[in-house]
Every structure is written in structure tokens, then in C-alpha cells.
Amino acid sequence: MSSPPSQPAAGPAGTAPAGDAPAAVLASVHTTNLPDLLRQLQGCLIVSTYQAGKLVILRPDGAAINTHFRTFDRPMGMAADGERIALGTRVEIVEFRNMPAVASRLNDPPRHDAVYLARRGHVTGAIDIHEMAWDRNGDLWFVNTLFSCLCTLDDKSSFVPRWRPSFVSHLAPEDRCHLNGLGMRDGRPRYLTALGETNTPQGWRANKRDGGLLLDMQSNQVIARGLSMPHSPRWYDDRLWVLESGRGALVTIDPKTGAKTDVARVPGFARGLDFLGPVAFIGLSQLRETNAFTDIPITEDNVDRLSGVWAVHIGTGKTVGLLKFTGGVQEIFAVQALPGIGFPEVIHEGEYLETAYALPDDALRDVRFSPPPAPAA
Numbered sequence: 001m002s003s004p005p006s007q008p009a010a011g012p013a014g015t016a017p018a019g020d021a022p023a024a025v026l027a028s029v030h031t032t033n034l035p036d037l038l039r040q041l042q043g044c045l046i047v048s049t050y051q052a053g054k055l056v057i058l059r060p061d062g063a064a065i066n067t068h069f070r071t072f073d074r075p076m077g078m079a080a081d082g083e084r085i086a087l088g089t090r091v092e093i094v095e096f097r098n099m100p101a102v103a104s105r106l107n108d109p110p111r112h113d114a115v116y117l118a119r120r121g122h123v124t125g126a127i128d129i130h131e132m133a134w135d136r137n138g139d140l141w142f143v144n145t146l147f148s149c150l151c152t153l154d155d156k157s158s159f160v161p162r163w164r165p166s167f168v169s170h171l172a173p174e175d176r177c178h179l180n181g182l183g184m185r186d187g188r189p190r191y192l193t194a195l196g197e198t199n200t201p202q203g204w205r206a207n208k209r210d211g212g213l214l215l216d217m218q219s220n221q222v223i224a225r226g227l228s229m230p231h232s233p234r235w236y237d238d239r240l241w242v243l244e245s246g247r248g249a250l251v252t253i254d255p256k257t258g259a260k261t262d263v264a265r266v267p268g269f270a271r272g273l274d275f276l277g278p279v280a281f282i283g284l285s286q287l288r289e290t291n292a293f294t295d296i297p298i299t300e301d302n303v304d305r306l307s308g309v310w311a312v313h314i315g316t317g318k319t320v321g322l323l324k325f326t327g328g329v330q331e332i333f334a335v336q337a338l339p340g341i342g343f344p345e346v347i348h349e350g351e352y353l354e355t356a357y358a359l360p361d362d363a364l365r366d367v368r369f370s371p372p373p374a375p376a377a
């Protein structure tokens with residue numbers, strides 16, 4: 001695994017759907033080693049940016065990273081694997097399923113190894129959906145930040161509240177603690193982050209600098225306090241990882257004692273985290289002046305804050321690659337790795353939704369195609 005070169009290389013923009021911002025506006029550069037790094041790790045990345053209204057696929061394409069943009073209404077939290085993607089948007093959760101057979105219709109010769117087609121949408125209302133994940137039974141859990149709770153879905157409700165911090169007294173659409181991050185352990189929801197131990201409407205805003213906390217859902221206890229805008233708790237490599245967004249820091253936290261250890265610092269507001277092998281992929285945001293997440297440590301330094309994805313070796317804390325957005329994207333919310341997938345596509349509109357059909361295996365045996373009519377004499 002090589003260190004990044006000093007000069008970044010431009011990466012080609014993906015083809016955007018009709019109505020998207022011009023590709024020249026949605027621009028990025030990356031270190032020349034990043035395509036090979038993803039190939040070595042046998043995966044690619046998908047990134048959500050609510051500020052730009054895009055889902056971005058970062059996929060190696062020869063010597064470059066192909067940045068492929070899809071437009072959604074305020075995309076934020078994601079869950080993804082080789083078979084499915086769930087994406088939280090302004091008022092709904094959209095679910096996609098992988099139909100790799102469609103790849104042969106996209107290119108000749110085929111180049112995609114996964115094609116995720118929209119399968120269903122669940123209208124939640126505007127609840128500010130943050131992180132989400134599937135449990136080992138296949139149920140989707142998601143953070144409902146507006147109502148300060150963790151939820152699942154059923155067939156008739158906008159959302160089903162399943163848990164909220166002990167210090168939040170009741171359900172109310174008031175963003176009382178800015179509950180945001182969700183980490184799974186052993187196939188169950190376990191760790192959550194919030195920006196304040198508060199129980200008043202948007203009470204967390206009073207102490208953004210170090211009012212954040214890490215929670216254990218199993219014990220309903222606080223693991224650590226005094227964190228600077230924590231996001232993205234993850235259990236990986238037998239360690240509990242958290243992004244201290246306000247410091248631009250990747251840290252580990254002892255789940256028993258709450259002791260914190262810095263692993264790496266990155267030049268931006270760190271939010272969105274996933275892993276491939278020994279590498280952590282961290283989303284970075286510039287933070288606009290109008291963003292509520294200001295008056296925190298990273299806004300006081302003199303370093304230019306960047307937006308993009310940083311690759312950090314979890315053993316050394318060193319940056320081993322990066323992609324930086326140079327136009328159109330200032331804020332990242334989620335970063336999701338797709339292990340085993342190198343060049344995926346995501347389709348949520350257009351002709352392929354009209355003519356690509358997924359049927360149960362039993363029904364497929366009964367499908368017959370009539371031959372095309374003979375040409376007229």
C-alpha cells in the first residue's frame with residue numbers, strides 16, 4: 001500500500017442525468033494511487049451530500065476515479081451491501097436492489113458488476129434522517145434526528161420509534177439532542193452519538209464545542225462525554241471508532257472506560273466513515289458560513305477546510321489516498337463502502353425501471369418470450 005503522491009490527479013466526472021448541474025461544476029481531483037488502492041481493497045465507495053443533492057459513486061476506472069453523480073432530494077443516511085442500498089432523503093427512505101443482469105443492457109461490452117435499481121420507497125415525512133443500518137434479521141434501523149429517537153419501519157406508520165436516550169423525556173419534533181450516528185455490533189444496533197445531553201428544543205446548540213456524547217443502547221448509558229460534535233460510531237477490528245467532527249479527528253474510545261485515543265487528524269469537518277481492510281474512508285466537509293455547525297475548534301484554525309473523502313491507514317493514522325471535490329460539493333454526510341463491488345450503477349428513474357423486472361425464482365420458470373414478428377414481405 002503506497003503513500004499518496006504530492007500532486008493530485010484529475011478524476012473524470014460521471015455522466016449525470018438530465019437536469020443535473022453541469023459535470024464541469026461537479027468536479028474533483030484525487031491522488032493517483034486511489035484507483036489502485038480501491039482495487040487492492042476490492043471495493044468502491046458511495047457518498048451522500050445533502051448540500052449538493054447528490055449520491056456520488058466513487059469507482060476506479062483505469063488510472064482514474066470515476067465520480068458518478070445521481071440526484072436526490074436531500075440524501076443523507078445510507079446502508080449498503082452487495083445486494084441492496086437504502087437511502088434516506090428529505091421525506092422518504094428509498095430502497096434499491098442489485099440486478100446484475102441489467103449490466104448487459106448498459107454497455108457493450110458490459111462493465112458494471114452491480115446495478116442497483118429502485119425497488120420501493122417509504123414516506124417518513126421530513127424527520128431529518130441520519131445514519132441507518134440493517135440488523136442481522138434484515139430490519140432497517142435509522143436515526144430520526146427530528147424526534148430524537150432510533151426507529152424502524154412498518155407497513156402503516158411513518159416510522160416506529162424503538163429507542164431514545166434516557167435523558168430525552170418524550171417524542172417531539174424538536175431535535176432535542178441532535179441524535180445522529182448509529183453503530184452496529186454483532187448484527188444489532190448498539191452505539192449512538194448525539195451533540196448534546198439535552199432535553200429542550202434544539203438544546204444541543206448551546207454547547208457545540210464539547211457537549212457531544214457517545215451512548216450505549218444496550219445499557220442505555222453514556223460511554224463518553226465532552227466530545228466535539230461526534231458522528232459515525234463504528235465497531236470495527238474489535239475497536240469502537242468515532243469521528244470527532246468538530247476537531248477533524250478519527251478516534252477510538254474504550255467502551256468500558258470512555259478513554260479516548262486520537263488515531264488521525266483530517267483537514268475538514270469529519271462526518272461519514274466506513275472501512276475496507278486496514279483503511280478508514282472518512283468524509284470531509286468545508287462547512288459553509290450559513291451552516292449551524294460553527295464555533296467549533298476546526299473553524300478557529302488557519303487551515304483551509306476541504307470537502308472529499310480521505311483514506312487513512314488505521315494502524316499508522318497516516319493518509320494513504322484522498323479525493324477532493326473542487327466544485328459543486330462542499331459538504332459530505334455519509335460514506336459507505338461496497339466490498340466486492342468495483343463498478344456499480346444506481347438507477348432510480350428512466351427506461352430501465354420500466355423494462356427491468358425482478359421475479360421470484362419459482363415464477364421465472366414460467367416466463368416465456370415470444371419471438372419477434374417476421375418482417376413484412
